[in-house]
Amino acid sequence: MIDLLRGNRLRTGLASLVLTALVATGCGTETGHDPPPPDPALRGLEVTEQQQTGDRTVDLTVDSPALDGSAAVRLITPDGWDERAPGRTWPVLYLLPGGDGDHMSWTSDSDVEELPELRDVLVVIPGMPMFGFYSDRYNDGRGGPPAVRSFHLDELIPLLERGYGAGRDRVIAGLSQGGYGALAYAAQRPGMFRAAASYSGWLSPSIRAEVVLAAARFVGVDGRSLWGDPVRDRRIWEANDLYNLADALTGLPVYLSSGDGTIGDLDPPGTSAESLFPEIDRLAAEFSPDVVDLTEALMHESSRAVADRLRALGGDPVTHFTAGTHSPPYWERELHRSLPMLLAALRSNG
Numbered sequence: 001m002i003d004l005l006r007g008n009r010l011r012t013g014l015a016s017l018v019l020t021a022l023v024a025t026g027c028g029t030e031t032g033h034d035p036p037p038p039d040p041a042l043r044g045l046e047v048t049e050q051q052q053t054g055d056r057t058v059d060l061t062v063d064s065p066a067l068d069g070s071a072a073v074r075l076i077t078p079d080g081w082d083e084r085a086p087g088r089t090w091p092v093l094y095l096l097p098g099g100d101g102d103h104m105s106w107t108s109d110s111d112v113e114e115l116p117e118l119r120d121v122l123v124v125i126p127g128m129p130m131f132g133f134y135s136d137r138y139n140d141g142r143g144g145p146p147a148v149r150s151f152h153l154d155e156l157i158p159l160l161e162r163g164y165g166a167g168r169d170r171v172i173a174g175l176s177q178g179g180y181g182a183l184a185y186a187a188q189r190p191g192m193f194r195a196a197a198s199y200s201g202w203l204s205p206s207i208r209a210e211v212v213l214a215a216a217r218f219v220g221v222d223g224r225s226l227w228g229d230p231v232r233d234r235r236i237w238e239a240n241d242l243y244n245l246a247d248a249l250t251g252l253p254v255y256l257s258s259g260d261g262t263i264g265d266l267d268p269p270g271t272s273a274e275s276l277f278p279e280i281d282r283l284a285a286e287f288s289p290d291v292v293d294l295t296e297a298l299m300h301e302s303s304r305a306v307a308d309r310l311r312a313l314g315g316d317p318v319t320h321f322t323a324g325t326h327s328p329p330y331w332e333r334e335l336h337r338s339l340p341m342l343l344a345a346l347r348s349n350g
Helices: 105-109 148-163 177-188 205-218 234-239 242-249 278-286 294-312 328-347
Strands: 046-052 057-064 069-076 090-096 122-126 166-175 196-199 254-259 318-322
Touching (some): 122 166, 148 177, 166 328, 177 196, 196 328, 278 294, 318 328
Parallel strands (some): 196 254
Antiparallel strands (some): 069 122
16 A cells, blocks of 8 residues: 555555555455345445455445445454354444545554454444545535445445344444544434544544645545535534534543654654645644654644543543554554453443
């Protein structure tokens, strides 16, 4: 995977915001269970391909009306999934990738497949279009595709619960834009998820709207299609900002982490600052001279603002703010750190 912002140093990031999505090659064999037949109640969502890509990984290609196109989804299956009886379900961890929407990123860049704590959990890694920001497009008030939130919550989840052993006990986590998605989905659909975790999440995009638009433009996406013009359509931006959605999360277990953009203990020797693009480079003067990763510094700013807002509203988020950059080793570590909270919520009786 080539990082369009940082050469070869990082593999996802504003990294995740600007990577070209990988396309899975057609290798592997079909699983023992055929895709379920289309259900009209699912608005036409259809599985067009299903492949066993590893001992426990299954990749689905789906045709989505909400996206007006196809998308890929990776499942990390629990023990016994291949031989499941009709109606057998497992609790689910929805694990969201960054802004590239790559359904393979978590298995490529972390040890999530190897974690013994997840052998009795179905892990779902849903893809999305480049820079989809886990949102339904505003499109100047017209709506329409790509509607990522509708795809994930209204199309994909019912499909998985109908034919792939997904239960209704759910938690959600994600990195970068996926961190935003995890918290936004939990806030926008109260009761759907039992806990949410964000690793280096871009949680308050309206704070730096100009950077959102510049990053989108860098990868050939019209950023204004997301939530409109940040001045004219300020109310739309604010309605999609987790600072303003925090009241919906105060009763939920929430985990927030980020680095501050300085060199941390998981960064390799020789890590140094690299130029991104003018709209973010010019922000360097606002941060400490020790900051080598402005992307992560912005995620840190955003995540701390939402953490402070949650606490002001009576919430009690678990936070882990440290030195570090916007890179996969930190996201793997934070997944490990947050799993006890996520799994406790997933397995609780409440």
